[in-house]
Amino acid sequence: MERIPILRMGRHLLVTIQIDMQDQTALQLQEDLATMVEKTGAHGVLIDVSALEMVDSFIGRMLVSISDISRILGATTVVVGIRPAVAITLVELGLSLGGVKTALNVERGMAMLDAARVA
Amino acid sequence: MRTENQRLADLLRADHENILRGWTVEYHNYAEGRGLTQNVAAEQTAILQGLEAGLRGDGDAGNFNTGPWGTLRDTLAHLSRNRAAQGETADVTSGFVLALKRPIFDALQRQASGVEGQIDVIWTTSAIVDRMAQWTISTYQKTREEIIVRQQHELMELSTPVIKLWDGVLAVPVIGTLDSSRAQMVMESLLERLVETGSELAIIDITGVPTVDTLVAQHLMKTVTAIRLMGADSIISGIRPQIAQTIVHLGIDLQGIVTKSTLADALAAAMRMTGHTVSRNGN
Numbered sequence: 001m002e003r004i005p006i007l008r009m010g011r012h013l014l015v016t017i018q019i020d021m022q023d024q025t026a027l028q029l030q031e032d033l034a035t036m037v038e039k040t041g042a043h044g045v046l047i048d049v050s051a052l053e054m055v056d057s058f059i060g061r062m063l064v065s066i067s068d069i070s071r072i073l074g075a076t077t078v079v080v081g082i083r084p085a086v087a088i089t090l091v092e093l094g095l096s097l098g099g100v101k102t103a104l105n106v107e108r109g110m111a112m113l114d115a116a117r118v119a
Numbered sequence: 120m121r122t123e124n125q126r127l128a129d130l131l132r133a134d135h136e137n138i139l140r141g142w143t144v145e146y147h148n149y150a151e152g153r154g155l156t157q158n159v160a161a162e163q164t165a166i167l168q169g170l171e172a173g174l175r176g177d178g179d180a181g182n183f184n185t186g187p188w189g190t191l192r193d194t195l196a197h198l199s200r201n202r203a204a205q206g207e208t209a210d211v212t213s214g215f216v217l218a219l220k221r222p223i224f225d226a227l228q229r230q231a232s233g234v235e236g237q238i239d240v241i242w243t244t245s246a247i248v249d250r251m252a253q254w255t256i257s258t259y260q261k262t263r264e265e266i267i268v269r270q271q272h273e274l275m276e277l278s279t280p281v282i283k284l285w286d287g288v289l290a291v292p293v294i295g296t297l298d299s300s301r302a303q304m305v306m307e308s309l310l311e312r313l314v315e316t317g318s319e320l321a322i323i324d325i326t327g328v329p330t331v332d333t334l335v336a337q338h339l340m341k342t343v344t345a346i347r348l349m350g351a352d353s354i355i356s357g358i359r360p361q362i363a364q365t366i367v368h369l370g371i372d373l374q375g376i377v378t379k380s381t382l383a384d385a386l387a388a389a390m391r392m393t394g395h396t397v398s399r400n401g402n
Contacts, residue, residue: 080350084310087345088303096344103350104317 004029006036012044012113013037013075018051026062033066037073044113045070048106050081060095067100076116077101080109121177123239127223128174130240131167134226139163141222149214153207159215165194166219170247180246183254195251196258203262212259216252220245279305281312288389289318290382292357294327302338306345319351320392322385326357336371343376352392353377356385 002025007014013036015029033045047063049055067077080103082090090097101116103109131138142163169191176187183192195216202212223244227237279301284290291309295301309321323342328335339355346353356379358366366373379385390397 082348082350084307084314084345084349087310087348088306090348091341091345097348102348104313104319105350108319108350 003032006032008036008040008042011042011117012046012110013040013042014046014048016048016051020052020054021059023058026059030062030066030069034069034073037070037075042075043117045075045077046106046109046113047077047079048081048109049079049086050083050105052086053083055082055086055090057093057095060090060093060097063100064097076113078103078109078112080104080106121179122236123243124174124177124179126236126240127243128171130223130226130230131171131174134229135167137229138167138219138222138226141225142219145218145221146215149218150211153211162194162198166191166198166216166251169194170251173247178247179243180250183247183250191251192254195255199255199258200262203259203266209256209259213252213256216255217248219251220248223248275301275304279308281308283312283316283318284322284386285389285393285395287316287318287393288320288322288386289313289316290322290324290385292324292327292382296330297325297328297335297338299334299338302335302342306342309342310345310349313346313349313351320389321346321351321353322382322389323353323355324357324382324385325355325362326359326382328357328362331362331365333369333371336366336369336373340373340376354379354385354388356380356382 002019004015004017004021004025006029007016013033015033017029019025021029036042037045045066047066049063052059063079067079070077078101079097082102101112103112139160143159146159169188173188173191178185178187182188198215199212224241227240227244279291279293282290282292289309289312291305293301293305297305305323309323312318313321323339325331325339331339343353343355354377355373358378358380377388379388387397
């Protein structure tokens with residue numbers, strides 16, 4: 001099974017999803033991230049989904065739960081680079097990803113995480 | 120070749136001038152000055168040639184959509200498209216073709232009456248001219264439908280421009296009723312432009328939307344949610360007092376959506392949100 005790598009950048013964790021995820025991969029990522037946040041004491045998690053052309057309801061829900069889990073562990077999550085087509089699909093599916101912070105690109109996402117840490 | 124075809128084709132050739140003249144008179148009587156007059160003679164000649172070719176190719180009304188009638192069909196389609204584009208009515212267009220019937224009958228009468236097989240020739244003529252008129256009308260209608268579809272498309276594009284108002288601020292002035300396809304189009308073009316320009320704020324101005332019902336509100340909410348998913352903020356502006364009342368009466372929940380009454384207010388809010396300040400120059 002493929003594993004999504006989690007990179008550490010200073011006080012933040014960076015996840016770039018490059019492949020269309022299967023449910024099992026997504027669950028694994030969720031678990032790995034929780035472990036990593038706890039181990040590194042990261043303040044922010046940045047998930048880049050700009051390579052994803054398709055996001056189904058399962059992945060959508062997973063993004064919400066990753067965000068919730070990180071918040072409990074004391075880290076802010078920002079999802080960046082959702083494509084227009086993906087955004088429209090999510091809305092049509094009725095998933096608004098409530099509680100998940102979003103940003104247009106990685107740069108903005110990073111700025112957001114830095115701002116969140118200061119606040 | 121069938122005898123009636125042979126006789127009709129010979130008749131068309133022999134009495135060409137009279138038929139043309141009779142046709143023109145008949146057409147003008149029918150159209151009462153409404154019909155087009157340009158190129159009519161050339162079109163008539165082309166149609167008669169096509170008709171003769173079809174008859175000599177052993178065509179009848181039953182096989183009007185096949186081989187021998189190709190030239191005639193093309194001629195009629197061309198004529199029909201031209202007339203539809205120039206705004207001539209459907210009845211004058213078909214009347215033009217149907218006006219051919221009478222002069223052919225006249226020519227038959229002049230030639231010889233009471234000859235055996237006359238009824239067959241008359242029947243063939245009538246059936247074929249009817250098929251010609253039907254073909255003309257169906258092409259006419261198809262052309263009109265194409266025009267309507269094209270106009271709808273143009274209207275759609277015209278009515279949803281995405282404007283860059285300020286650095287990092289986009290605006291969409293929605294004009295006209297916001298139905299599902301319009302909403303979809305607004306959403307798509309706005310999201311595309313957000314990515315292209317890297318803007319962080321979008322203003323949706325609904326000054327030009329005559330009514331807001333639950334469906335329109337739902338479309339707006341979807342657009343706002345999609346914009347948020349992309350990581351940008353949005354403001355809805357141009358909400359008139361009546362519309363604000365309607366929204367409240369319908370119990371539509373716009374919580375969490377920034378709304379302003381005018382586009383100017385929205386722009387001012389956008390400037391504040393993006394960290395710009397505007398000040399008047401001088402004292």
